[in-house]
Amino acid sequence: MTIEVRKPGLSTTVQDAGRTGYYDLGIPPSGALDQYSLRAANLLVGNAEGDAVLECVYMGPELLFTEAAVVAVTGAAMVPKVNGEERPQWESFAVDAGDVLSFAYLTGGARAYVAVSGGVDVPVVLGSRSTYGLGALGGFSGRPLAEGDVLPVGSGTGTAGRSVPADLRTTYSKDVEVRVMMGLYDHRLSRDGRATFLDTTWKLTPVADRIGFRYSGATLETVDREPPFGAGQDPSNIVDAPYPIGSIQVPGSVEPIVLHRDAVSGGGYMMVATVLSGDLDVVAQSAPGTRTRFVEVDLDGALALRAERRARDERLREVLG
Amino acid sequence: MARHEVVSPIPGVFYRRPDPDSPLFTDAGQTVAADDTVGLVEVMKSFHEVPAGEAGTVVEFLVENEDEVDAGQVLAVIEAG
Incomplete structure (x- = not known):
């Protein structure tokens, strides 16, 4: 066939x-x-x-x-x-x-x-x-x-x-919340920069594909530092590190990029937060123009979402299996 | 005379010129053939040509150059014939 x-x-x-x-x-x-x-x-x-x-x-x-x-x-x-x-x-x-x-x-x-x-x-x-x-x-x-x-x-x-x-069934909105855990490089953000990241309603740009989803909306303030050996001069540069799927890197401190399942595996941009795996589906279903808030959760919150998603998968299997 | 709506098939950013230094693809009052390009929609780093769809006279554009558009959104109106 x-x-x-x-x-x-x-x-x-x-x-x-x-x-x-x-x-x-x-x-x-x-x-x-x-x-x-x-x-x-x-x-x-x-x-x-x-x-x-x-x-x-x-x-x-x-x-x-x-x-x-x-x-x-x-x-x-x-x-x-x-x-x-x-x-x-x-x-x-x-x-x-x-x-x-x-x-x-x-x-x-x-x-x-x-x-x-x-x-x-x-x-x-x-x-x-x-x-x-x-x-x-x-x-x-x-x-x-x-x-x-x-x-x-x-x-x-x-x-x-x-x-x-x-x-x-999943329904879709042009206004979404995407849950994140902060880190691993959120220490590069100032208190204001961190607040800006979480308080801004970001808009998905047309630069969104299987590799990454780029958002616009604000510039994040970083803390001053002496660049470590191996990191570039830009405040958003880090010594090269692995990029987790779902990590949110912010090149030049503007336009956060959520890496998705075709991501490059590493590089030198600060990753200020990581999207919970259960909410990567929400990112996947965002079209350009989608207004997006990144909502911070802690590890317990992340595990709770994982359990919730697993329970939903289980129900799907019961109904259709 | 039939009114024909030119619709964007995809979401993205709408452009009325092939590049910033070129003239508009077309404008209100001009005539177009069905397969003439009336604009481009940019998404995922590529540009998708939007054809007029029907031959006729361009009545108006409903979105500005570089506006963000949704799939199914009317971009322009053509008086067919």
């Missing part, structure tokens, strides 16, 4: 749960930026929750199915259509051989996830089918889909008409 790419969309990539274990070698985890939507889409079509799907940013592709399959679209609000007829999101539906799947305009969120029963069956590279574009690794030939590509799909046994209950 294959899917022909009639139109690729803006940047559609094959992604799964990710490629863990190689970040120390400079290869980031990649995988679906919104992991919850990945799980939901896969479970809807009867796949294992970490199987490979298509991640479509801002704009959906146009896909021709060569055989019958069951499909589900989760994540960003972008109404799917089969031969021009609307289908629901967060619900599995059938497509026949020769059917064309297309999408209406994005009306909320940023990234839609298209799961097909059997999963997108590109080769596994270093334990994952995820596309890492910067490294030309994994996915379909290591790159976003292009017109004319023919995607292999595994054999599956999905059921149409399965649905994620309303309270387990």
Whole structure:
């Protein structure tokens, strides 16, 4: 079974749960930026929750199915259509051989996830089918889909008409709160700089992709220092350090960048805070212009969010498993 | 005469010129062909061309150069025909 790419969309990539274990070698985890939507889409079509799907940013592709399959679209609000007829999101539906799947305009969120029963069956590279574009690794030939590509799909046994209950669907807003833990380099900020970081309503710029999300809104005041050996002269420079996924670096003390799952693994900018892993999905679904507050939580708060997210995943599995 | 709305397919920053030193792609009162570019939307460090969609006369632009736009937002109106 294959899917022909009639139109690729803006940047559609094959992604799964990710490629863990190689970040120390400079290869980031990649995988679906919104992991919850990945799980939901896969479970809807009867796949294992970490199987490979298509991640479509801002704009959906146009896909021709060569055989019958069951499909589900989760994540960003972008109404799917089969031969021009609307289908629901967060619900599995059938497509026949020769059917064309297309999408209406994005009306909320940023990234839609298209799961097909059997999963997108590109080769596994270093334990994952995820596309890492910067490294030309994994996915379909290591790159976003292009017109004319023919995607292999595994054999599956999905059921149409399965649905994620309303309270387990994600809704999207242009005003979001993203929970963070401060550090590791927040000591570079003055008291005012720290307050500015947490009190500013930041706006996501169009410079937002799988590597990082850049926000504008304020300049952060730093504390004076004698630059340590190996750090540059700019107050935002540090001696090179590893960059955690979710870390928020602030080059030049302006425009914080949240690193996401295709991040570079290290560098010399101060990271003033780190987004809780449970809220990386919220960042993933932010489109340019999204007004964002970074809200500080402590370790207990972070663990509570993790437990909350795990409980939600568990409920999803109970409903769809 | 039919009114045609030119809609941005993606969110981003709207530009009415191919680069800062060039003239506008088009302006109110000018005629356009369906595949003429009326503007660019920049997102993820790339520029996406927005075609007129229908041939006709440009009535007005509803967003300014360098305004941020949402997917589905009307950028310009064309009097088709």
